[in-house]
Amino acid sequence: MTSANAKSGAQAAELRPNFLARFAQAHAREVVFTLSRFYRNLSGALLTCFVIGITLALPASLHTMVRNINAVSYSWESTLQASLFLKDSTTPEQAQALIAKLKTRPGVAEAIYISREQSLQEFKALSGFGSALDLLESNPLPAVITITPSKGVQRPVIDALVVELGALPEVEVAKLDRQWLDRLYAVLALVQRLVLLIAGVLGLAVIVIVGNTIRLDIEAKRAEIVVMKLVGATNGFIRRPFLYTGLWYGLVGGGIAWLLVHSAVLALSGPARELAGLYGSDFRLQGLPLVATGIMFACGIVLGWIGAWWTVSRHLSRIEPQ
């Protein structure tokens, strides 16, 4: 009984092209077939894609927003200053010598000396405690050297520099004025994580959307599936057009998401430029970067495919010829 089978199998193999050619032909056929079906039902298909697009656009635009805030805060990084509070025993001459020495150091763009008197004047002018300070017998404020790090110097280098300067004999304490920036970074890291969580949940939503659309598709093609099974189609063969359909949904959905994010960035870039101008910054709103765009499209495609696979696997075995 197996010899008869083997014979018919060998016969069939003679008629068939090799595996690769068969694979390419079958998939090329499905691509054309499913795309033409997509086109014939364009409005319905686009509606599904639009829902997927919005779902993908939400985390993508949040990501873009976080990225832009990050970019702004990095530009503030260059405005950071370190303050060296000098010991009271340090004379102005020693301080000037120190400044000359500091200016030659790599990573230091600017060093400015503020004497104890200058500090006092400034404090009196800005704090509103002017008359109260007059009651003091001696000046309680130390002399300060403010240091501006060179542009483009990395954070760890600056940190190391501050520690090093704090150890100088003339210096009481060295401090980097960046606590608020650290807090902002922490908030941004939190939001970034939140974006990932939202993206995960919305990714599940895409799977469900595609799955549900494909489910209706399967119901509509029940008779066709039965006929295919009757003439000996494998489950893989029957599954394939649905998987491609899911893939197109995801791909076009990704395209719509890209359009949405891109137009939002375009719409906001004008006002953002004006706002940045008011702060004297040349900041420009950035769009979704290429890698993130690629990830977004890939997510659309993969999620669409998974959604289709999940639904087809669940429903296909239930449709059997009677």
Added chain:
Amino acid sequence: MADIIHFHRVSHRYEGVGDVLADVTFTLAKGEMAFLTGSSGAGKSTLLKLIALLERPTRGQVMVNGQNIAGIRSGQIPAFRQQIGVVFQNFNLLYDRTVFDNVALPLVIRGISYEDIGRRVRAALDAVGLLGKEKVMPITLSGGEQQRVGIARAIVAKPQLLLADEPTGNLDPTMAREVMDLFRRFNEVGVSVLVATHAVGLISKLPYRVIHLEKGQLSTRQSPDLMEKTVDFG
């Protein structure tokens, strides 16, 4: 001479209905053509379903082309069905595709190259007299033409066995005769054919064996009185 179909004491029971087939034993030799007759509910369709693995027998042994179908797992059913051409009473065509695409389906499933598909589909359509209707949608064809599309689809992959379940049930007598003639011609080139029908008037003059089912039981007698009883011009 090997048998293409061999039933040995086969019974089939539907839950709550009882035995639809009871202790059926028969064979169809390779290259033979036979009719399967009997009134509605006699078990004709069930018998064909057992051969095409749409149902599994409750008892007994079914061999198709030397293969015991009890040993075929569900994953192997598609490959098994590809060996058999089936023609249906309601044609079972795909109405959103052209005649060509309908007939090509079994070849597409097998992964045959496009050139061969075109050639063989045209040959099959030629054999059923529908060459030139390739690009037509099946819904625009008459019932007889649609059934011929169904037959072209059943024979395009050159199966060794052709099954037909009431292929003329929805056709007028002229069309029905044409369809029967087609089966005869395929049988003449070596295809084994088993046609289930209750159009006894149509087949009574044909020189083929008649396997008669009555209430799930087999009776190979071809007595005229039995024929008259089952005449049913549906």
